[in-house]
Amino acid sequence: MTALLPPAPATPARAPAATPATPAAAATRRPAVGSVHSWDLSTGVDGPGTRFVTFLSGCPLTCLYCHNPDTWRMRDGKRTTADEIVTEARKYTRFIAAAGGGATVSGGEPLLQPVFTGELLHRFKHELGLHTALDTSGFLGVRATDALLRDTDLVLLDIKSWDRATYRKLTGRPLEPTLGFARRLADLGKEVHVRFVLVPGLTDDPANIEGVAAFAASLGNVTRVDVLPFHKLGEAKWQALGRPFLLHGTPCPTPGQTALARAAFTAHGLHAV
Template identity: 65%
Template sequence: MTGATTPTRVPGSVHSFDISTGVDGPGTRFVAFLAGCPLRCQYCHSPDTWQRRNGRTTGADDLLTEIRRYERFLKVAGGGVTLSGGEPLLQPAFTREVLRGCREMGLHTALDTSGFLGHRADDDLLDAVDLVLLDIKSGTPAAYRTVTRTGRLAPTVRFAHRLADRGTPIWVRFVLVPGLTDDPADVDAVAAIAAGVPTIERVEVLPFHRLGAPKYAALGLPFPLADTPPPDAALQERVRGQFRAHGLTVC
């Protein structure tokens, strides 16, 4: 049909991309940050990715062409490609085609998501995912709402169990913020959720930082946690210990 969009011409909004090691999946990775996110997490360090209009309209094939430039290097470095955000599942068709293209190159693929829009990921998309980096923001519905300001916990939990039913490996990411996500009962609730998902391989406790504060200022937005300090070593170890007490591997 004349004018039809071929799969790799599926358009998306890409904020930026980078090469990283050790923080976005195994090995050295090409990380594409897609624009647009339905959540407004208080600790978000990239408010410039909240709106799709803040990204550049890009065809899936164009992004794959960029990735192909690094293909050999990524393979030698034992890495792959991670789609992050923003929230990649806000653009499921684009995300699916990029992941498929990476799989065709023989590259390891990772999806970094909150799981809030997990229902938008069809089986074809998940078939192209080797690893899900799942951000579990909090462990109770009320606390989740406070942290994200717009989201609900249940969709993330459903998505985690759907991934487990498929046998998809998961790395959980939990951002530790003093006074916001450090309540012992809530941490235990997150740990209990994770312990009930058999394909979760590890939990990464990520200490809060204020490096995104200048982005809020540039956008004319207040940074909700401007006066919140990073967690000290004792708090980090306490929280990691809570996850370990549930039988989880913690990083």
């Protein structure tokens, strides 16, 4: 809530000479530069339609199945201005609009750079007229300002497990911040697509799936659930980084197992794909 200004004095004092902005004021300005891993055009996996996707560097989670471990460290990204990203996206706006798409800010974890992420979303939406999406784990949801969320049309929210011990084993972090962010999005009426990765022997327990499904259905703003079969396409990146890929021996789920997981979400009235 904005505080009311005190009444002006009866005899105004002489205005002081203009001075440079204070450090505190300067700190509130949106930085023009962020740490960016890459950008790409994608269809069907980063939100509806064909989308311009900006992948930011840095992530507080260390998911065992991550297919982009090269995005974990912010210092490994390229310092890139918002102008550069918007200029690149502008080249494709007519094509994107015709394809019913938009722009997505992903990662890594974009809320590790919330001010830069907010600037990109604002400019994508208001300058380029694009549908906007935020792809996030929700762990840093408290960093998303109301202004950032107003400029976000859709949140792609990863709920990686309902069982708390499994979630921590999988990500290295607790689940509760994600659930709190999900409830905040529900209170705001913000459209959400939930993403759930099905990993045999890790997230495929029926009670675990049921927990995610029941929670998602309780929110009232989840319009789609993506049940994503675990894959090993990122294993080579782990090897290149000298990191052991601990899920090397884990099988990919069968089509039947994936169908059963989707059915659990559908049973709660959710649109699962």
